[in-house]
Structure formats: C-alpha cells, structure tokens
Amino acid sequence: MKNYHLRKSSKKTFLSVMMASALYAGCPQAVFATVNEVQVILQSSTVKGQIVDENGEPIIGATVMLKGTSKGAITDLNGNFTLENASKGILVISYIGYITEEVQTNGQGSVNVVLKEDTKRLDEVVVVGYGTQRKEELSSSVMSVKSSEFVQATKPDVAGLIRGKVAGLAVISPDANPLSTSQVSLRGVATLNLGTFPLVIIDGVQGDLNSVSPNDIAQIDVLKDGSAAAIYGTRGTNGVILITTKSGKTEMKPSIEVNSYISFQKINKKLPMMNAAQYLDKVQQGIPGAMDNGARVDWMDEILQTPFNQTYSINLKGGSANTSYIASFDYTSNEGIVKRSKVDMIYPRINVVHRMFDNKLKIEANLNGYQRKYDIGYSNDVYQSALIFNPTSPVKDENGNWTEIARDMIFNPVALLNETKGENKSTNLRAYSAITLIPVEGLDIKFLISNETYNNFSGYYETKKHKSTTISKKNGYASRSTARNENTMMELTAQYNKQFNNSHNLNALAGYSWNKWNYQSASMDNYDFPSDDYSYNNIGLGNALKEGKANQSSYQGENKLIGFFARVNYNYKGKYFISASMRHEGSSKFGKDHKWGNFPAMSLAWNIKGEQFLNNIQAISTLKLRAGFGITGTEPGSAYISLNSLNLGGYGYYNGQWTNLLRPGGNPNPDLRWEKKEELNIGLDFGFLNDRISGSIDFYNRETKDLIGSYQVPVPPYYSAWITANAGSIRNTGLEVSLNVVPVQNKNFTWDSGINFSTNKNKLLSLSSDKYFSDSYQNVGNTLAPIQQPTHRIEEGEPIGNFYGYKSIDIDEDGHWIIEGADGKPKPISEQQESDKKVLGNGLPKFYLNWNNTIRYKQVDLSVTMRGAFGFQILNMAEMHYAAPVSLLGGDNVMEKAFDNVYGKRPLAYDQSLQYVSYFVQDGDYWKIDNITIGYTPKIGKNKWVKNFRIYGSISNLATITGYSGIDPEVGITGQTPGIDDRYRYPSARTFSLGVNLSF
Structure with missing residues (x-):
C-alpha cells in the first residue's frame, strides 16, 4: 500500500x-x-x-x-x-x-x-475464463497477482514472476541454464503419461511462458480448482494461468516507459571433486586407477565464465477519446555460467484499440511475438566431462591436439566447446483481432480470431578435431532440422450483464471456440566431409549419404478442437453467489466413439459478512465461504493414436523382386477418450481490521480417472502387442492457506507481509480397468550406466514419486554394502535379489512454505522473498556415480568424499561396484532466501520530462539452508521420476542485478 x-x-x-x-x-x-x-x-x-x-x-x-x-x-x-x-x-x-x-x-x-x-478496488478485479469478476463475487478458487507484486529479479520465463506468490502453485528453477524454463505444478500430480503444465492463456489466446515478455505483463491470474477451470474443458486439468498484458488508455497523453537491468552470475556451489593435488596424492598412494598424466588442470575453471546479462525494455502508450495504443520492444541477452550457453531474445509488440458509435463498437488488433537465438556449443557432456576428466591430463598434447580418452561418456570438455559450430533460431508471431459489439446496454458480443506461427531452424557441425572424428572416425559430422507449428483460433462469445431491483445481479456467457493445430518438421544429418569449411551449410557433400548411412526424416500432423460453452453467474444482494458452467467439446484426437465430452462445473459462495448479524462487528471486514465442483479433461499426446495406421517395414519377395512390406502401424482404439478429473474445493476468505489481516483457506479433493497409458494386449486378435487406452485413476488431496498482514502502516513507513502454505497428498488408486489390465506396479526411471536400474516404482495404493531400490544399512569389514533383505534381515549386496528392493523415500515435497515481505520507508523500498519445500527425498546421482573408489579405476576423477568413511567405519572397497542404495537417497528439505531487492524512488517534483524514476538492485538465490549435500536441493518435480539430482545437471547460480525504471 x-x-x-x-x-x-x-x-x-x-x-x-x-x-x-x-x-x-x-x-x-x-x-x-x-x-x-x-x-x-x-x-x-x-x-x-x-x-x-x-x-x-x-x-x-x-x-x-x-x-x-x-x-x-x-x-x-x-x-x-x-x-x-x-x-x-x-x-x-x-x-x-x-x-x-x-x-x-x-x-x-x-x-x-x-x-x-483505489488499491483495494484494483485488487478485487480478477480475470476468469472468458471474462472478469470482482474478487468479492468469486465462488471458485482463483488467485490474482498484479505487476506491482511480481518478484523483481531476472527470470527465465513468466512463471518466475509469481514464484512463491500462489499457494499450491510450485514453480521450480532446477538450474541456471539460460535455455531452461521453469517447472510448474499445480496441486500435485494429476496424470501419469501426459504433460502436467497448466494451460496458459495470454489475452484470451493460448500460448506458453515464452510467448510474451515478462516486462509486458500487467496481471497474472491462476484458476486453481475444477469449477474455475472447467470452462476450458480438455485443456483445464492441470489448472489455467491467465496472463493479461499492459494496454493503453483513452484520453491519455503519450508516455514512454523504459525498464532496463544488467546482471552477472556466480556459481552457487561446485561439486567437491578432487583437485590435481588431491588426485596426485592418490597416485602416490598407489590407489588403483589413479594415474599422473603430467599436467595440472582445473577442468571446471576451463569451462566456466562470469556471465554478463542485459535487458532493455521500452514501451510507448497513449490514447485519444476513441483510440488507445501501446507499442513495446524488449531485448534480452542472457549468458550462462558455462561457456557457449547463451540466448538472445527480442520481443516486439503493438496493440491498438479503437472505439466507435458512442463506445458501442470496439475493435482491437494485436501483433506480438519473439525471436530467439542461441548457440548450440554447450551440451550436458561438457559439464559431466569437466567433473570427471583426469585433472592431471593436459588440455592439449605436445603436438597441439586435444587430449582425449577413447571411451564413451568421457570427453575433453574444452574440445567439446571449441570443436562444435551451431546455432538455433526460432521466431514466433502471434496476431489476433477482436471486435466487440454492444447492441444494447449490458450485452457484449465479441468475435476473436488469432493465428500463431512458430518457425525453428537448427544447424550443427562437429569438426574433424571433434571426438566424433578423433574417436569415432566420423571425419566431420553435420545436421540440420526445421520445424513449423501453426495454431489458428476463432471464438464467438456473447455476454450479458443485468441488475434487477438493486438486489439481483446476473451475468450470462455463451460461446463457441474453434482451434486447429498444424505441426511439421524435417531433419537430416551426414558425415565424412572433405573439409570443415562448409559446416552444416552444404550437407550433401558428406560421403555417408552416398553410402546410405545418413539419416533423413520429415513429419506433418494436425488436430482440431471445437467447443461450445456457457456460464451463468448470479448473486443476490452481494451475499449469495452461484456460478454454473458447461463446456461441450470435441477433439480429433479422441476415438470415433468418444469424439465429444461434457465438462460441467458449479460453485457457491456465501458472503457471511453481508449478513445483518455481522454488520456491527467492525473487526471483521471480510468473511466468505466457498464451495465448488468441476470436471476437466486431458487430451491424448498424439493426434493419430486412436486410428488405423500403416507403416512400411521390412521387405518381401513378390513378382520376382524385393519390395517394401506394408504393416499395421499400431492398434486403433475407437474408445480412446480424455482423462477426466473431478475436483471438489471448499474455501474460506477472511479479513480483519479493514483487511489489515486477510487471507484464504482452501481444501480440495481431486480424482483423475481414465488415465491414458500403454497396455499389453494379445496378438491376435490385435495387430501388435501394445495399445494406447484409458485405465487407472489417481487421487490428490490438499490444503492451501494464504495469509496477508500489514503489521505497520503510517505516513512514512509500510510493511506488507504475505505467507502461504500448501500441502498435497497423492495416491495411485489403480493402473487397470475392466478391459485393460496392467500389473499393480510399474518400475520407471533409469540410474544410467553402469548401474542401469530403474529409480522409481509406481504402485497401486502408493503415492507417485516413490524411490525404489536396495535399503543399505551398513558395510562389512571389507567395505562392501550390507542391505536389508526382503525378510528384514541383513545380507551382503552380492546376494541381492529383486525381491529385496524397498521404498526408499519420495521425490515430491509434502508441503511448501513461502514468505514474501515488502517494506517501504519514504522513497526507499525493500522486498524479500523466501520459500521452502519439506518432506521429500533426493536421489543424489552425482554422489552415487562419483563418490565411490571404483569410479577411479578408469582414470576418471572422483569426489573428495569417495575415500571418506561410510557409516563411520571405513571407505568403500575398491572392488565395490556402483550400486543404487538408500545411502544416496537424502533428505531434500530446504529454505531459500530467494530474492532481495532494494529500490529508491527519488522525488521528481515538477519535471518537464521525467515523470518517474526508480533505481534498484537485487540478489537472487542468495542463500539456501539445507542438509542436502548436492549442489542444490531444488530439483525436478514433474513426470514419473521426481526428486532426481541428475549427474549431468547444469549448476545453479547466484545472480546480482542492477536496474532502472524510467517514465517520460
């Protein structure tokens, strides 16, 4: 405030x-x-x-x-x-x-x-599906975050703006790679085999988190429960994020806003690998595998850099009595802490709104998009090789050639960075136009048409000095690929608002939506080139093509989604609220027997504060009870899996010659339909002391049925052994609490504090149906070579995310693992049986806690955001592979702790092979001081040119309090294998930023 x-x-x-x-x-x-x-x-x-x-x-x-x-x-x-x-x-x-x-x-x-x-009034306006509502009228679980509340820090994408701001919405940034995007999960795991990312709608048009610049956003609204998201049908199961961009106003003088910041990063934590001196000590001790190659190299220093990042954003807006406009341009250049990991982004945007006939007709046109370019020089092999490459090996030998080891997965990281050429360019163009007609007071008829086109080009080349030649004899390798995706949408909506007798308020919506997606791609590769000069620009010169060893492929697909929807909102005297909606939707991805589905929702609210018996209780400013139920869906991932398909495969002898055989491409499934999520939400909104203390409590129960997966079927009568079908169910239950307090508020000093808490419990109810049967469990994930075991088990009656492996309880006197057998008794690891495996922990946090504070004293403002996750485990893959003496046998580097005592006894034996045991499954609880920003806004006075000026500095990822021994406990939470700290993981970083906001 x-x-x-x-x-x-x-x-x-x-x-x-x-x-x-x-x-x-x-x-x-x-x-x-x-x-x-x-x-x-x-x-x-x-x-x-x-x-x-x-x-x-x-x-x-x-x-x-x-x-x-x-x-x-x-x-x-x-x-x-x-x-x-x-x-x-x-x-x-x-x-x-x-x-x-x-x-x-x-x-x-x-x-x-x-x-x-009117800060309170602005906060009351929230965006919902196909419209807006005042916050006091909401009967569903919806959270709104204004731009003034965004996290003020460098962000990989839009999700970073609201990280820690919305209870139940987990936003994870697992690393500092500038090409990474946030992982987002709302209210737990609602599906097994399909995407878990919420639907993103930008100004009414479907998009993604990279579709718009963070600097162009005015407001983000999150539809959390089924009754709010059901209006989006088959796309609403994972929740909906509605993004509203900035716009101009009528009767507004032209103004210019400039926002810019620069930043640099430092690696947050390095894995404690042995340096050259420590490694040489092992050589002198005669440790098996340790060898002195004569050099002293810090491979991590060879690949790391101090990146300089910069962002410049400018927008011009204004308006006359009938026309308003905004035009903006953003440029961002982000380097990573590893060399050759850099991305450049450009975001142009223009929006014009014109009103005619006494505001009865409004025409809006918008054109925006982005251009993205990044270097392909970095790969996961660079970071892993820098970790484990022998620190006594020289970067180059005496002949000036790169030092290499002729073994898979171990490469000279500096050579990888220098002997590749490549770039990836993508452009995204989004255009939409909307016409709104108000034929009579209270009735809005809107027609919207949009088109989004995405084009991508990627070119890559490995020189004759790259390991693909020095080790694999490719003699120069090149590849090229292109992709084009197009999304066309048309929507027609009619919305009617009417108040009767100052007591009855009605809002009715009806609409039709048509979407078509077309996607196509092509790729080719070749090797054995006469020269490096052509790079990937003359790919036909490679001899592999002539020998039939090159690869070429192309693909095109298309799917459509059509929906009819309606919603009615009614309230009586601002005390009793009811909302009901229905979407009737058809998808070309569904089987012929289930092309259409219905997605109903209903919610109720009682404004208890509006009742007469609370009128005289001044301490209570808000008290509202909500309840809602809604059904949403999820589409299959592919467009054609429900249909008959034919593939060419193998050869047959016919009419005296060999010819390609035509084979069934898979089993058609006319019964394939959407995953269906049913969700019940009960909530309470409260406020005390004129909302100096305010917040909400939500409890939800959501059950997803008809999970889409692959099931084994008999051959015959089926063409092949697997079919994509619906079977199984998952349940998620949880509690969300948000509390906002203004502890201090006076003329010069204000302190706003917000805390939110969420907990989620999920359970896999079933993996089978009456028609399609599966085992009661599935083993998923992979520890990678040389261990090669699944990491997780998905099992009926158990939560998603369970680690599953051998429970280590000790080591013997020779330094070999002792595990707990199936009977609960100790046994040597050498006698391990599959039946000995147990649940070792779970990779999904049981609850999240976020605490956000903003303090303003005169012209100085300070914001501090903190967040934590608790009640989960992490599989430390780096320690599992690099913290054992046996990893030294191939001449690779290992972690310092590889020779520390285990269970307080002795180091592991040199011949103890790498094993997936519970010793490497560690508690991941953490508390982060995520961002601190301090700003100063001097008094401008009556300045002819400058209207507003603010300068600020921020530190992101400042500190982490945790018992986890890896580089960062913030690891992936999506998919079937959450909680894995990948050994290839790009390191995390601390970011220091300095920015300025100007308006003219």
Whole structure:
C-alpha cells in the first residue's frame, strides 16, 4: 500500500480575507477539505479546477458531476475542467481505479482535487475464463497477482514472476541454464503419461511462458480448482494461468516507459571433486586407477565464465477519446555460467484499440511475438566431462591436439566447446483481432480470431578435431532440422450483464471456440566431409549419404478442437453467489466413439459478512465461504493414436523382386477418450481490521480417472502387442492457506507481509480397468550406466514419486554394502535379489512454505522473498556415480568424499561396484532466501520530462539452508521420476542485478 504526503497550498481571496477577519483576527487562511485533500476558493458561480493523482500528474478523462443533476464535465489533457452554475452544491469526481471524491463547493469557484488510487478496488478485479469478476463475487478458487507484486529479479520465463506468490502453485528453477524454463505444478500430480503444465492463456489466446515478455505483463491470474477451470474443458486439468498484458488508455497523453537491468552470475556451489593435488596424492598412494598424466588442470575453471546479462525494455502508450495504443520492444541477452550457453531474445509488440458509435463498437488488433537465438556449443557432456576428466591430463598434447580418452561418456570438455559450430533460431508471431459489439446496454458480443506461427531452424557441425572424428572416425559430422507449428483460433462469445431491483445481479456467457493445430518438421544429418569449411551449410557433400548411412526424416500432423460453452453467474444482494458452467467439446484426437465430452462445473459462495448479524462487528471486514465442483479433461499426446495406421517395414519377395512390406502401424482404439478429473474445493476468505489481516483457506479433493497409458494386449486378435487406452485413476488431496498482514502502516513507513502454505497428498488408486489390465506396479526411471536400474516404482495404493531400490544399512569389514533383505534381515549386496528392493523415500515435497515481505520507508523500498519445500527425498546421482573408489579405476576423477568413511567405519572397497542404495537417497528439505531487492524512488517534483524514476538492485538465490549435500536441493518435480539430482545437471547460480525504471 502506498503512502503519500498531503498536498496543500493557499491563496488570498476575498472570501478568505472575510473569514479570516471574522475568525482569526487578520490571519489569512485557506479553507481545506482535508479528508478529500481539496482546496476550495470562491471566484464566481462557474467552478473551475484540476484533477491530479498522488504524483501530481493530471488525470485525463475524469468525470466531474454536480450531485443530483445531469450536469457534468470531463477533464482535458491537463486534468482541467469547467462547470457552469455549480458554485453551490456537491461535486462528485470519479475515475476508474481511483477512490471517488465528493467535494462541497460552498460557493467557491476553484477546486483542485487529488484522487487517490483505489488499491483495494484494483485488487478485487480478477480475470476468469472468458471474462472478469470482482474478487468479492468469486465462488471458485482463483488467485490474482498484479505487476506491482511480481518478484523483481531476472527470470527465465513468466512463471518466475509469481514464484512463491500462489499457494499450491510450485514453480521450480532446477538450474541456471539460460535455455531452461521453469517447472510448474499445480496441486500435485494429476496424470501419469501426459504433460502436467497448466494451460496458459495470454489475452484470451493460448500460448506458453515464452510467448510474451515478462516486462509486458500487467496481471497474472491462476484458476486453481475444477469449477474455475472447467470452462476450458480438455485443456483445464492441470489448472489455467491467465496472463493479461499492459494496454493503453483513452484520453491519455503519450508516455514512454523504459525498464532496463544488467546482471552477472556466480556459481552457487561446485561439486567437491578432487583437485590435481588431491588426485596426485592418490597416485602416490598407489590407489588403483589413479594415474599422473603430467599436467595440472582445473577442468571446471576451463569451462566456466562470469556471465554478463542485459535487458532493455521500452514501451510507448497513449490514447485519444476513441483510440488507445501501446507499442513495446524488449531485448534480452542472457549468458550462462558455462561457456557457449547463451540466448538472445527480442520481443516486439503493438496493440491498438479503437472505439466507435458512442463506445458501442470496439475493435482491437494485436501483433506480438519473439525471436530467439542461441548457440548450440554447450551440451550436458561438457559439464559431466569437466567433473570427471583426469585433472592431471593436459588440455592439449605436445603436438597441439586435444587430449582425449577413447571411451564413451568421457570427453575433453574444452574440445567439446571449441570443436562444435551451431546455432538455433526460432521466431514466433502471434496476431489476433477482436471486435466487440454492444447492441444494447449490458450485452457484449465479441468475435476473436488469432493465428500463431512458430518457425525453428537448427544447424550443427562437429569438426574433424571433434571426438566424433578423433574417436569415432566420423571425419566431420553435420545436421540440420526445421520445424513449423501453426495454431489458428476463432471464438464467438456473447455476454450479458443485468441488475434487477438493486438486489439481483446476473451475468450470462455463451460461446463457441474453434482451434486447429498444424505441426511439421524435417531433419537430416551426414558425415565424412572433405573439409570443415562448409559446416552444416552444404550437407550433401558428406560421403555417408552416398553410402546410405545418413539419416533423413520429415513429419506433418494436425488436430482440431471445437467447443461450445456457457456460464451463468448470479448473486443476490452481494451475499449469495452461484456460478454454473458447461463446456461441450470435441477433439480429433479422441476415438470415433468418444469424439465429444461434457465438462460441467458449479460453485457457491456465501458472503457471511453481508449478513445483518455481522454488520456491527467492525473487526471483521471480510468473511466468505466457498464451495465448488468441476470436471476437466486431458487430451491424448498424439493426434493419430486412436486410428488405423500403416507403416512400411521390412521387405518381401513378390513378382520376382524385393519390395517394401506394408504393416499395421499400431492398434486403433475407437474408445480412446480424455482423462477426466473431478475436483471438489471448499474455501474460506477472511479479513480483519479493514483487511489489515486477510487471507484464504482452501481444501480440495481431486480424482483423475481414465488415465491414458500403454497396455499389453494379445496378438491376435490385435495387430501388435501394445495399445494406447484409458485405465487407472489417481487421487490428490490438499490444503492451501494464504495469509496477508500489514503489521505497520503510517505516513512514512509500510510493511506488507504475505505467507502461504500448501500441502498435497497423492495416491495411485489403480493402473487397470475392466478391459485393460496392467500389473499393480510399474518400475520407471533409469540410474544410467553402469548401474542401469530403474529409480522409481509406481504402485497401486502408493503415492507417485516413490524411490525404489536396495535399503543399505551398513558395510562389512571389507567395505562392501550390507542391505536389508526382503525378510528384514541383513545380507551382503552380492546376494541381492529383486525381491529385496524397498521404498526408499519420495521425490515430491509434502508441503511448501513461502514468505514474501515488502517494506517501504519514504522513497526507499525493500522486498524479500523466501520459500521452502519439506518432506521429500533426493536421489543424489552425482554422489552415487562419483563418490565411490571404483569410479577411479578408469582414470576418471572422483569426489573428495569417495575415500571418506561410510557409516563411520571405513571407505568403500575398491572392488565395490556402483550400486543404487538408500545411502544416496537424502533428505531434500530446504529454505531459500530467494530474492532481495532494494529500490529508491527519488522525488521528481515538477519535471518537464521525467515523470518517474526508480533505481534498484537485487540478489537472487542468495542463500539456501539445507542438509542436502548436492549442489542444490531444488530439483525436478514433474513426470514419473521426481526428486532426481541428475549427474549431468547444469549448476545453479547466484545472480546480482542492477536496474532502472524510467517514465517520460
């Protein structure tokens, strides 16, 4: 909440002199309406004045009405107005987003008014499916975050803006790779084999987190429960994120906003691998596998850098009485802490809105997109090789050639960075236009059409000095690929708003939606080139193509989604609310017997505070009970798996010659349908002491049925042994609590504090159905070579995310693992049986806690965001592979702790092979000081050019409190194998930023 100094001044007039003579014996004094910050001065029966905001900026288009009459005026470009014959009466001054003021003129002739921003009213407006609602009217679980509340730090994508701001929405950034995007999960795991990312809608059009610049966003709303998301049918199971971008306003002087920041990063934590001196000590001890190759190299230093990142954002906006516009341009250059990991992004955008026929017709046109370019020089092999390459091996040998080891997975990391050439370029163009007609008061008819086209090109080349030649004899390798995706959408909606007898409020929506997706791709590769000069630009020169060893492929697919939807919102006297919606939707991905599905929802709310028995209890400012139920769905991942398909495969001898055989491509399934999620949500919104203390509590129970998966079937009658079908179910239950407190609020100092807590418990109810049978469990994941075991087990009656392996309880006197057998008794690891495996932990946090604080003192602001995850385990893959003496046998480097005592006894034996045991499954609980930002906004005063100026600095990923021994406990939470700290993982980083915000 903002605090401002009162604005007062005085001028001597005839009235002030008379009043001063009578009241104060000659002391001149102006007459003030202090409540409304109004100065009133008598001049004539004509009232003139100026309306400004709290920054002294004129408010254009404010309405000034003489109360009880139809007489009024609109403020001009300087915020001025003139009203005839209005010196006696009450002026009502109003403007959207500001508190309405009433001013008694008392015969005064000049009125200057400062309107205050109505923060509470702005916060009440939330975006829901195909429209908006006031927060007090909501009966579903919806969370809204305004741009002023965004996390102020460098972000990989839009999700970073609201990280820690929404209870139940987990936003994870597992590493500092500039090409990475956030992992997002809302209310647990709702599906097994399909995507878990929420649906993203940007200004009414489906997109993703990279579709829009974070600097262009005005508001983000999250539809959390089924009753809110059901209006989106088969796309709403994982929740919906609605993004509203900034726009211009009518009657607005042209203004320019500039936002820019620079930043650099430092690696947060390095894995404690042995340095050259420690490695040489093992050589001198005669440790098997340790060998001195004569050099002293810190391979991690060879690949790391101190990156410099920069972002520049500029937007121009303004408007006349009928037309408003905004145009923006963003450029971002992000380097990673590993060399040759860099991405450049450009975001252009223009939006124009024109109103005609007394605002009965509104036409909106929008064009935006992005261009993305990054170097393909970095790969996971670079980081892993830098970890384990022998620190005594030289970067190059005496002949100037790269030092290599002729063994899989171990490569010279510097050579990998220097002997590759490549780039990836992608462009995304989003265009939409909307026409809104208001034929009668309260009825809005809107037609929207949009098109989004994504084009990608990738080219890659490995030189003749790359390991693909020096080891694999490829003699130069090149590849190229292209992809094009297009999404076309048309929507027609009609929305009617009406109030009856000042008690009944009705909002009705009906609509039709049509979507078509077309996607195509092509790729080729070749090797054995006469020269490196052509790189990937003359790929036909490679001899592998002539020998039939090169690869070429192409693909095209298409699917459609059509929906009819309706919703009715009704409330009585602002106390009793009901909302009901239905979507009837068809998808070309479904089987012929289930092309269409119905997705109903209903929610109720009772504004208890509105009841008479609470009217006199001033301490309670908000009290509302909510309940909702909704059904959403999930589409199959592929467009054609329900259909008959034919493939060419193998050869047959026919009519004297060999010919390609035509084979069935898979089993058709006309019964294939959507996954169906049924969700019940019960919530309570509360506020005390004029909402100085406010928040909400939500409990949900969601069950996903008809899970889509692959099931084994008999051959015959089926063509092949597997079919994609619906079977199985998952249940998620959870509690979410949000609490916002303003502990201190006065003229110069404000402290806003928000804390949210969420917990989730999931359970796999079934993997089978009456028609399609599966075992009661599935083993998933992979520990990778040389262990080669699954990491997780998905089992009926158990939660998703269980680690499954051998439970280690000790080591013997020779340094070999002792595990717990199936009978609960100790046994040597050498006698391991599959039946000995047990649940070792779970990779999904049981609960999340976030704490956000904003402190403002005069012109200085400080924000601190902290967050944590608790009650989960992490499989430390790096330790499992690199913290055992046996890993030294091939001449590779190992972690310092490889020779530490295990269970307080002795190090592992040199001949103890790598094993997946519970010793490497560690508690992952953590608490992060995620971001600290301090800003200064000096007083500009009456400056001709600059309206606002702010400078700030921030530190992201400042500190982590955890008992986990890996580089960062913030690991992946999506998919069937959550909680794995990959040994290939790009390291995390601490980011230091300095930024400036300017407006002209």
